Amino acid sequence: MLLWLIDALNSAFPAAAAATAALGKITLRAALAAMIGFVLAVALGPRWIAWLKCRFREPIKCDSPEISRLHRNKQSTPTMGGLFIIAGLVAGVLFFGDLGNRYVQAALLLATGLTAIGAVDDLVKLRGSSNGISARCKLAGQVVVATVVAVLIYQHHAALPDGLQLRLPLLSGGISLGAWFIPAAVIVIVGSSNAVNLTDGLDGLAGGCLIFAAGAMTVVCYAAGHAELAQYLNIPRIPGAGELTVLGGAMIGGVLGFLWFNCHPAQVFMGDTGALPLGGLLGLLAVASRQELLLAVVGGVFVVEALSVIVQVGSYRWRRRRVFLCAPLHHHFQLKGWAENKIVVRFWIAAALCALLGVAGLKLTVNEPASSRPTDAATASVLK
Numbered sequence: 001m002l003l004w005l006i007d008a009l010n011s012a013f014p015a016a017a018a019a020t021a022a023l024g025k026i027t028l029r030a031a032l033a034a035m036i037g038f039v040l041a042v043a044l045g046p047r048w049i050a051w052l053k054c055r056f057r058e059p060i061k062c063d064s065p066e067i068s069r070l071h072r073n074k075q076s077t078p079t080m081g082g083l084f085i086i087a088g089l090v091a092g093v094l095f096f097g098d099l100g101n102r103y104v105q106a107a108l109l110l111a112t113g114l115t116a117i118g119a120v121d122d123l124v125k126l127r128g129s130s131n132g133i134s135a136r137c138k139l140a141g142q143v144v145v146a147t148v149v150a151v152l153i154y155q156h157h158a159a160l161p162d163g164l165q166l167r168l169p170l171l172s173g174g175i176s177l178g179a180w181f182i183p184a185a186v187i188v189i190v191g192s193s194n195a196v197n198l199t200d201g202l203d204g205l206a207g208g209c210l211i212f213a214a215g216a217m218t219v220v221c222y223a224a225g226h227a228e229l230a231q232y233l234n235i236p237r238i239p240g241a242g243e244l245t246v247l248g249g250a251m252i253g254g255v256l257g258f259l260w261f262n263c264h265p266a267q268v269f270m271g272d273t274g275a276l277p278l279g280g281l282l283g284l285l286a287v288a289s290r291q292e293l294l295l296a297v298v299g300g301v302f303v304v305e306a307l308s309v310i311v312q313v314g315s316y317r318w319r320r321r322r323v324f325l326c327a328p329l330h331h332h333f334q335l336k337g338w339a340e341n342k343i344v345v346r347f348w349i350a351a352a353l354c355a356l357l358g359v360a361g362l363k364l365t366v367n368e369p370a371s372s373r374p375t376d377a378a379t380a381s382v383l384k
């Protein structure tokens with residue numbers, strides 16, 4: 001909407017073009033999107049929590065009696081708080097994003113579809129004795145939404161020189177995926193969506209880790225959309241990907257606003273309504289910037305949480321033995337006697353380190369021209 005207003009103003013008053021040029025900058029619009037996402041989440045939070053408290057209270061359903069005991073005081077806490085995260089995020093994108101951008105369109109479609117799936121899952125969980133819709137139904141819904149989004153991006157990327165290339169961390173080259181881009185994108189989006197959902201088990205845990213991961217991937221998207229930065233960092237130049245910086249800003253602002261109420265002791269839970277779309281959008285940032293493997297580093301906490309569940313289930317089915325006291329991993333540390341706040345803050349620290357490592361990894365792929373490298377003689381003179 002802001003870009004439309006700027007264009008309309010420039011058309012009516014051509015002399016104002018120089019004055020309004022700064023308003024169209026991606027970095028400024030991303031900051032404004034983050035602000036509106038945060039303000040809307042904080043402003044809507046109390047009213048939405050009161051409304052949710054009357055209708056949607058989270059029942060504690062866990063296969064572990066010990067975890068159920070530890071979370072006894074969380075019984076009937078309002079859930080589906082992801083609704084006001086997504087509301088702030090969508091508002092920020094609609095106000096300050098370029099709605100003609102293919103990535104923005106795909107992001108809005110992904111957020112809407114996964115929010116709907118998460119809301120249905122939460123409602124079934126709240127209204128019945130089950131743990132939500134079946135895993136197969138939920139996965140099928142995620143795959144359908146992610147496939148539509150992957151096809152939209154594929155149509156755009158197919159025309160770009162490096163649009164279908166899978167980048168290999170620490171290496172300057174990549175692998176051309178061709179039509180395999182679509183299933184690969186679906187795996188990344190759905191996997192990221194479910195990994196964030198699995199991490200959402202303690203007050204503030206998923207939200208705090210998301211801020212670091214989303215911040216790092218937003219920087220990567222901005223660099224991919226910037227010709228000079230993409231060339232300097234030797235990453236694929238993806239025209240239009242920089243517009244996802246606005247999405248990343250709105251996402252970070254909305255999550256920060258949610259953490260205002262989700263910090264321990266939580267006044268509201270995110271629920272699948274928030275975890276599924278936020279995780280999916282994190283995957284979308286990686287797919288759009290062609291840095292899917294980098295996401296495994298940046299989102300290291302989410303990867304480890306998901307792997308702990310896979311290892312636990314696989315070990316129990318094949319060996320009838322458990323590797324962890326409980327999975328996902330944060331519950332393992334709970335059963336070892338760690339306080340909830342300690343687990344959350346330490347996972348935040350790990351998430352911050354993963355984000356820094358991922359962004360620093362971009363620099364390691366830089367191929368400096370031979371002329372810019374110091375010669376042996378120059379190096380020797382410096383050492384002297």
